[in-house]
Each structure stands twice: as structure tokens, then as C-alpha cells.
Amino acid sequence: MKSQLLFITITGTLYRGLLKPLLFLLDPEFVHVSMVRFGEICAVVPGFKKCVRWLYVRPLPELSQKINGTTFEFPIGLAAGFDYEGRLTQALSPLGFGFQTVGTITNEPWHGNAKPRLGRLPHSKSLMVNKGFKNPGANTIISQLEKKSFDIPVGISVGDAKGSIDEIIAAFKKFEASSIRNTYYELNISCPNLHGAMSFYIPKNLEDLLTKVDALKIKKPIWIKMPINLSDKETLSLLRVISKHSPAAVIFGNLQHDRKNKSFDAAEVQKFSVGNFSGKPTFSRSNELIALASKHFKKRFLIVGCGGVFTAEDAYTKIKLGAHLVQMITGLVFRGPQAVAEINFGLRELLHADGHTNIKDAVGTHSQPNK
Numbered sequence: 001m002k003s004q005l006l007f008i009t010i011t012g013t014l015y016r017g018l019l020k021p022l023l024f025l026l027d028p029e030f031v032h033v034s035m036v037r038f039g040e041i042c043a044v045v046p047g048f049k050k051c052v053r054w055l056y057v058r059p060l061p062e063l064s065q066k067i068n069g070t071t072f073e074f075p076i077g078l079a080a081g082f083d084y085e086g087r088l089t090q091a092l093s094p095l096g097f098g099f100q101t102v103g104t105i106t107n108e109p110w111h112g113n114a115k116p117r118l119g120r121l122p123h124s125k126s127l128m129v130n131k132g133f134k135n136p137g138a139n140t141i142i143s144q145l146e147k148k149s150f151d152i153p154v155g156i157s158v159g160d161a162k163g164s165i166d167e168i169i170a171a172f173k174k175f176e177a178s179s180i181r182n183t184y185y186e187l188n189i190s191c192p193n194l195h196g197a198m199s200f201y202i203p204k205n206l207e208d209l210l211t212k213v214d215a216l217k218i219k220k221p222i223w224i225k226m227p228i229n230l231s232d233k234e235t236l237s238l239l240r241v242i243s244k245h246s247p248a249a250v251i252f253g254n255l256q257h258d259r260k261n262k263s264f265d266a267a268e269v270q271k272f273s274v275g276n277f278s279g280k281p282t283f284s285r286s287n288e289l290i291a292l293a294s295k296h297f298k299k300r301f302l303i304v305g306c307g308g309v310f311t312a313e314d315a316y317t318k319i320k321l322g323a324h325l326v327q328m329i330t331g332l333v334f335r336g337p338q339a340v341a342e343i344n345f346g347l348r349e350l351l352h353a354d355g356h357t358n359i360k361d362a363v364g365t366h367s368q369p370n371k
């Protein structure tokens with residue numbers, strides 16, 4: 001394991017010292033698309049996955065959890081938005097990912113918002129996201145994923161750019177009629193980059209949506225991707241609605257809309273006239289909402305933490321506040337592809353230091369985020 005940790009440290013140092021400075025000179029969307037294609041190709045090169053897995057992954061029983069019948073060997077997943085074309089389902093387990101979400105996918109192909117769709121805020125450790133659900137649509141994803149088997153749980157994030165309930169239901173129907181072996185769905189009710197869309201932050205609209213989703217009698221668990229910019233009171237009223245319907249989990253949460261968030265470098269964020277933000281500016285509010293949901297609904301929902309996870313300590317904070325699983329994107333971009341392995345090994349140390357033998361023992365042991 002020592003040589004593995006050394007390799008992880010070396011690749012991280014090389015990524016941050018050499019590759020990242022070069023990549024950050026190029027157009028962010030071009031880099032994103034190229035990295036996804038690169039990962040897709042690597043996954044089919046004979047022996048490549050085996051080699052990467054040997055370098056980055058060891059079985060760590062402390063991190064393995066069985067949740068509603070599904071084993072998650074590792075608690076870190078790729079959040080919705082990075083693999084919006086379903087290209088990476090064969091590529092991620094050798095990096096130490098325990099699960100991944102594809103999407104968000106709409107019923108019909110969707111062009112997304114006009115450029116710029118992606119930007120970087122290095123001082124704020126954040127990305128500007130203005131994708132607006134750009135994706136190839138449910139039929140393309142189905143034809144791509146139907147043939148595949150997955151070595152980690154895969155979820156499909158479903159949404160609609162205009163918030164049309166009929167379109168969301170149509171997409172679910174297509175996926176349910178397909179033979180994709182996904183473990184779960186995410187229902188994205190919280191993309192802040194959609195202009196003029198029907199708002200599911202209004203409890204009545206959410207109620208209408210979930211009533212129709214319930215009627216589909218979907219057996220796979222549905223996780224709801226929650227916003228982070230509502231007040232505690234508003235969030236609780238949405239959670240009360242969700243709790244009366246079929247969804248099994250809530251994810252806290254989506255992007256940061258509030259440009260006054262104190263994690264931003266104020267001059268940096270002002271450069272962007274469009275979009276919402278990932279990374280560190282999402283961290284604290286996501287934590288507060290995990291704690292809130294855990295306090296009121298831990299018996300009802302599985303909680304998934306997402307937002308601003310860069311290190312094992314960040315992931316552990318979310319776990320201690322009530323999250324069984326954690327998702328990330330931006331930490332990967334800033335720290336490098338070895339970040340997930342770094343987090344897995346780091347989490348194991350943190351669990352041991354607190355006297356826990358499994359991650360489940362640490363879930364919800366803290367009720368309040370540190371201010």
C-alpha cells in the first residue's frame with residue numbers, strides 16, 4: 001500500500017504542477033469534452049484498466065456499504081453533469097469511484113445554453129456552469145448503454161430544460177422500457193441554469209411531478225437532486241412533499257447561485273455574466289442542508305452529499321453530518337484523477353482515527369457543520 005500511496009502522491013503532484021496549468025490555458029469546454037473522450041478510449045485499451053486499478057485501488061472493507069441491496073465498494077461517486085453523454089461508464093472504477101451518475105438526460109436531445117457554458121475560477125476553487133442540460137437525449141443514451149454491463153452502480157439523471165412534467169415522464173418511460181442495467185435514477189429538480197423553466201421549488205408543482213412519477217411504479221430507487229439556494233424553511237417544505245412520494249434519497253446539492261457567497265474571490269466571480277457555480281462556494285451550504293435533512297428525515301431518506309469535495313476531510317465532513325455517499329466533479333478537475341483514490345485512502349485513516357470500523361458508523365455522528 002505504501003508504494004500505491006507514493007504513486008498517488010506523484011501523479012497528483014504532476015497533475016497539479018504540469019498538466020493542470022497547461023489544461024487551464026485551453027477552452028474549458030474543449031478540455032472537458034477531450035478528457036471524457038480520452039477516458040472513454042483508455043477504458044477499451046487492453047490492460048489499461050487493470051493497470052490503473054492496480055495503481056489506485058485496494059479493497060477497503062471499511063468503506064464498503066450495502067445500501068438497499070446494492071453494494072457500494074467506495075463512497076465517492078461522479079456527480080451528474082460530467083458524463084452527460086454516457087461515455088465513462090466503463091472508465092471510472094479503476095480510479096476508485098464507487099458509483100457514477102450519467103446525465104442530466106432529457107427526453108429529446110437538448111442543445112443547452114449558448115456559450116460560454118463552462119468557465120474556471122481558480123482562486124475560488126470553482127467552475128462556472130452554464131450548460132443548461134446540453135445532452136444527446138434519452139434514445140441515444142439508451143442505444144449507448146443498453147449493450148453495457150457496469151462494474152459500479154450507475155445512475156441516470158433525468159430532467160427537462162423547460163421543467164415539463166410530461167417530458168420528464170416520457171424520459172422515465174423510455175428508460176424503464178429499455179434494458180439498461182442502471183441501479184438508480186436521479187431526478188434533477190434543481191438546475192439553476194434553466195431560464196423560464198417551470199419551478200419545482202413550488203411545493204404544488206413538485207407534488208404534481210412526483211404524483212406522476214409514482215404512477216410509473218419504478219422499482220429502481222429515485223434520488224432527488226436538490227437545490228442549495230433555498231432557505232431552510234423552503235427546503236423542509238420540499239422535503240415534506242418528497243417524503244410522501246416514492247423517492248428513496250435526496251442529494252444536497254446542486255450549484256451555487258448566490259454570487260455573494262463568501263467562498264468566492266469577489267473580483268473573479270464578477271468576470272462571469274452568466275452561469276452558476278460549483279466547487280468550494282457550494283461546500284458550506286451543502287453541509288448545512290445535509291445536517292438539516294439528517295435531523296428531520298434521516299429515517300426516511302438516504303442522504304447523498306455533493307458540493308465542494310476536494311479532500312478526504314471534505315468528504316468525511318459530509319458523512320459525519322449524515323451522508324452515506326458523496327459525489328464530486330470540481331475536486332477532480334482541480335486536484336486530478338488520482339483525487340478519488342486519495343480520498344478513499346484518507347477516509348480510511350479518518351475512520352480509524354475516530355475508532356470506526358465502517359463508514360456507516362460515522363454517518364450522522366455530528367449534527368452541526370463547523371462554522
Ligand SMILES: Cc1cc2nc3c(=O)[nH]c(=O)nc-3n(C[C@H](O)[C@H](O)[C@H](O)COP(=O)(O)O)c2cc1C
Pocket residue numbers: 079080081082084103104118127129131133157188191225253254255277278279280282306307308309327328329330331
Ligand atoms: C460541468 C458541470 C456540469 C453539471 N451539470 C449538471 C447536470 O447536468 N445535472 C445536475 O444535476 N448537476 C449538474 N452539475 C452539478 C454537479 O452535479 C454538482 O452538484 C455540483 O457541481 C457540486 O459538486 P462539485 O463541487 O463537486 O462540482 C454540473 C456541474 C458541473 C461542474
